[in-house]
Amino acid sequence: MKEIKLFKMKNVIQEYAWGSPDAIPGLLGIDNPEKKPKAELWMGAHGKAPSRIEQGNKEIPLDQYIRENKVAVLGGKLAEKYGNLPFLFKVLAAGSPLSIQVHPNKKQAEKGFARENSLGIAIDAFNRNYKDDNHKPEIICALTEFWAMRGFRPFQDIADRFEALDIPSFRRETAAFRSNLTSEGLETFFNALMSLEGEKKDRFIRELTGAAAGIQGDEYQWVLRLYEKYSDDAAIAAPLYLNLLKLEPGQALYLSAGELHAYLDGLGMELMASSDNVLRGGLTPKYIDREELGNIVNFNGSEPEILQARATDPLTEIYRTPSKEFELARLSLRRGGASYDTASIGSVQILFLTEGSADFTSADGEILHAEKGESLFIPAGAPSWMVEGDALIFRASVPEDGAL
Incomplete structure (x- = not known):
């Protein structure tokens, strides 16, 4: 078994046409001289673009590290239920509108994935709807003013x-x-x-x-x-038939299966179940399966709820959702104030600093310093590290009932 500790992550930036050339580079403090559209920073173990961590004198993909240390990294119950990290954490930067889209529920995903496999449709085919058999609930939390469309209006x-x-x-x-x-x-x-x-x-x-x-x-x-x-x-x-929303920094939206939506403009933290299943409903040159779209979309009209984080202690605010795979929280550290104990929640977690800097101190005195734009992976079985500093940190983890 490899050493179980916390790790700084090296993450993949996805370049999609709708991405912003400035938002993610600005957050990470990196240059983008060619002004390429930096759309999403992926933090997690998704096979399409796993993060990397340093193990000994080499870098290894996070999905490999988890496979080799499932119980220590995920905890026994999560290892048995999911076998891999059940969420994918992202920084999303919409420089122009994303496609209108919807995600299936778990049963629809399983049925659709099996059907397309039986039809011999290649996973990377233009007309492939289901890339896996999982659902994809998600939450987006604004870091800047953030425009989105979500669900049908009344x-x-x-x-x-x-x-x-x-x-x-x-x-x-x-x-x-x-x-x-x-x-x-x-x-x-x-x-x-x-x-x-x-x-x-x-x-x-x-x-x-x-x-x-x-x-x-x-x-x-x-x-x-x-x-x-x-x-x-x-x-x-x-914008005339979907709810048009402007989120202020710190406000969030939860998107369950069947909700037609599109992100239009802004920078946010996105957390979702680890899936790549998307059915599109416009504003895209990609494949639109109208029949299957109609089977998945929820045609109820309502005004959406904008989520606010709820404080659970002086440091921590949590965005409550029905999801079993993930939970998004915001940690506000102040110099000289309370410390955050990484072992306090008993869950595998990813931390991402959106402001400031922080020091992570182990029981034997080892100190790991992290700056704005850096992320850390913390296995469920890692020993306690105390976090102090002046920083705003977003945390992705699994809720207490996630393994039930």
Whole structure:
């Protein structure tokens, strides 16, 4: 067995077209002279891009380290239930809007993964929906002002906005929805919009953008901003049928299975179950499976809850969600104040410093210094390290009932 201690992590930065060239480099204190779109910093053991840790005189992938030390790293119950780190921790930097998307629940993922395997669809195929058999609940916590869309607006709200725009080519569909303000009515309305093609789609977009330009309101301005990037996609109307939200730093959103959503702009901490299952519903050149999308999406209209962290002690604030795989917390350290004991929660954890610096001191006096932008991996079986400093730290861990 390898030594069980805490480790500084070396993480992969994913470069996707929607990423910001400045946000993640600024947070990490690194240069990006070519101004590449740095979209996500991945912290975890996902096989697609595992973090690396130093073991002895060499670096090893975190997923390998966990495989070789499952019980010591995860704890006995988590090792038995999951066999690997059950969450993936990210810094997400949206320089432009991400695709509208939805994630399946566990049963849907298992069924869809098995079906596509039986059909012989390659994992990396353009038309592959299910990359694994897991669900993907997630939470996003804003580090800066953060714009997002999440879940359908209340039915009345959607009908009011489309009637205010009075789009001639979509009047019949709008009137039909007005006469049936139900989940079934919304599904019919949404499918009509998703099915627009050719001249009818072009006319809808012209009429939509022309009308939106004459109305005040964030949702109408976002229609126009989306048009600048996706001028031939009817899903630029999404801010009118999805809840448009502006999160302030420290506010968070939880996304469960079936909730249509898109991140639009800003920097945030994202924590999710370790899965890569995504079905897309617009604002993307990638594959859109309309039939399967309709099977997964929740067509209930409601106003979403914005999460605030709840204090559990002078240092710690937790974002409560129903997830069994992960729990996001925020630790506020002040010089001369209380210390954080890494062994206090009994869970495998990843810590990421978004502000300041901190010293990690072991029982035998070893000191590990960490600065803003650095992350640390702490196995469940690691001995206690006391953390002091002046820092804001986000913690990813597994909740107490996660192994049940």
